Amino acid sequence: MNLEKSAAAFTRAKKFMPGGVNSPVRSYGSVGGTPPFIASAKGSRIFDIDGNEYIDYVGSWGPMILGHAHEKVVSALQSAVERGTSYGAPTELETNLAELVQKFYPSIEVIRMVNSGTEATMSAIRVARGFTHRDKIVKFIGCYHGHSDSLLVNAGSGAATFGEPSSPGVTVGTARDTIALPYNDTAAVEKVFAECGEQIAAVIVEPIAGNMGLVLPKNNFLQNLRDVTRKFGALLIFDEVMCGFRNNVQADFKITPDLTCLGKVIGGGLPCAAYGGRADIMRNVSPDGRIYQAGTLSGNPLAMTAGIATLEIILSTSNFTENLTAKTSKLVDGLKKILGASVQIPQAGSMFSIFFSAKPVENFEDAAAADQNKFKRWFKNMLERGIYLAPSQFETLFMSAAHTDEDISKTLAAAERSWLNG
Numbered sequence: 001m002n003l004e005k006s007a008a009a010f011t012r013a014k015k016f017m018p019g020g021v022n023s024p025v026r027s028y029g030s031v032g033g034t035p036p037f038i039a040s041a042k043g044s045r046i047f048d049i050d051g052n053e054y055i056d057y058v059g060s061w062g063p064m065i066l067g068h069a070h071e072k073v074v075s076a077l078q079s080a081v082e083r084g085t086s087y088g089a090p091t092e093l094e095t096n097l098a099e100l101v102q103k104f105y106p107s108i109e110v111i112r113m114v115n116s117g118t119e120a121t122m123s124a125i126r127v128a129r130g131f132t133h134r135d136k137i138v139k140f141i142g143c144y145h146g147h148s149d150s151l152l153v154n155a156g157s158g159a160a161t162f163g164e165p166s167s168p169g170v171t172v173g174t175a176r177d178t179i180a181l182p183y184n185d186t187a188a189v190e191k192v193f194a195e196c197g198e199q200i201a202a203v204i205v206e207p208i209a210g211n212m213g214l215v216l217p218k219n220n221f222l223q224n225l226r227d228v229t230r231k232f233g234a235l236l237i238f239d240e241v242m243c244g245f246r247n248n249v250q251a252d253f254k255i256t257p258d259l260t261c262l263g264k265v266i267g268g269g270l271p272c273a274a275y276g277g278r279a280d281i282m283r284n285v286s287p288d289g290r291i292y293q294a295g296t297l298s299g300n301p302l303a304m305t306a307g308i309a310t311l312e313i314i315l316s317t318s319n320f321t322e323n324l325t326a327k328t329s330k331l332v333d334g335l336k337k338i339l340g341a342s343v344q345i346p347q348a349g350s351m352f353s354i355f356f357s358a359k360p361v362e363n364f365e366d367a368a369a370a371d372q373n374k375f376k377r378w379f380k381n382m383l384e385r386g387i388y389l390a391p392s393q394f395e396t397l398f399m400s401a402a403h404t405d406e407d408i409s410k411t412l413a414a415a416e417r418s419w420l421n422g
């Protein structure tokens with residue numbers, strides 16, 4: 001595969017930006033080599049500036065649930081852009097999106113739109129602290145909630161790849177208020193609450209963890225979080241920035257968190273995220289209440305438009321989620337047959353990931369023990385064959401509605417050859 005132009009673009013980019021990128025994993029640090037520089041994308045395919053075509057399972061790290069450049073999203077955006085790109089004033093679009101979100105998430109009685117998942121979780125934590133008048137928060141090792149200081153402690157995703165669980169620049173004082181526990185470890189949660197439960201403002205969790213690769217919650221892990229937080233007057237925050245709209249966690253597990261964070265799919269590929277939940281909590285956010293949070297571009301009309309178009313298509317397509325999940329299962333089952341028992345391929349809805357580990361992965365320790373060298377070879381072999389995967393084992397892969405049976409067959413054929421050459 002020729003990546004000559006991408007290599008030149010990468011060299012040029014590195015002159016101006018750390019690692020040549022604006023978000024760390026994009027620079028291929030953990031797999032090496034040149035990241036393809038992207039020229040365009042359509043449906044399930046992504047095209048680089050060297051003219052290579054790939055079947056894309058990154059989907060912009062989750063948002064592109066309909067595939068790239070969906071006709072209806074594009075035309076909605078085209079007419080929106082003619083009306084101006086930002087007003088800094090209320091629009092009906094914001095209420096329309098809020099109303100749509102509530103159809104997916106009845107627990108979100110009151111919502112606030114922001115611009116990134118990082119902002120959503122950071123703000124939800126502030127609200128939890130302001131509401132409970134407590135300082136400490138509990139998070140889980142390998143869960144990534146964006147890069148705000150108090151959540152950048154034992155974080156997953158790019159932070160995991162770079163082996164830098166807590167970043168320089170996060171003060172000791174900030175980190176001290178964050179308690180990081182192993183995912184799926186109910187006993188550890190109970191122990192911490194027994195020790196200092198009345199100082200804990202909130203537990204924040206990815207109810208389906210996608211930032212250490214995909215790790216599913218064990219039996220009563222989430223229910224126990226609900227029980228223990230309620231008992232001690234702490235809030236339960238579900239960070240569904242990644243798993244939201246691809247899974248129906250709150251209904252499936254019959255658990256209602258106090259606050260939910262959304263991102264990725266909610267913006268249909270434009271910068272948008274949100275946090276919300278119980279009205280009695282959210283009414284403390286300014287200007288109704290004294291907990292401050294604001295944003296120049298929050299509720300941006302283009303982002304609202306893309307989000308609305310995306311959610312409307314999901315809602316109006318019969319069995320959208322079931323079909324997307326079934327399509328994902330078809331690929332996952334095929335991969336399992338090819339890769340065998342020495343590889344774990346967990347799936348949740350249209351999310352899946354590949355761990356080169358013979359042992360099921362239940363937490364960050366298991367994920368970190370997976371074979372990085374095997375992953376690296378597999379990743380390169382797949383890329384060579386036109387399959388665009390996330391360049392790290394600590395990331396989740398995404399299926400879109402635009403992926404076809406032919407895409408799946410091609411991916412499986414590439415997997416077979418990549419595995420033999422591994």
Ligand SMILES: *Cc1c(COP(=O)(O)O)cnc(C)c1O
Nearest residue numbers: 116117118144145146239241242
């Ligand atoms: C991506 C992600 C975030 C951060 O969202 P950004 O838009 O990248 O700031 C937060 N939480 C989870 C679970 C995520 O997957």
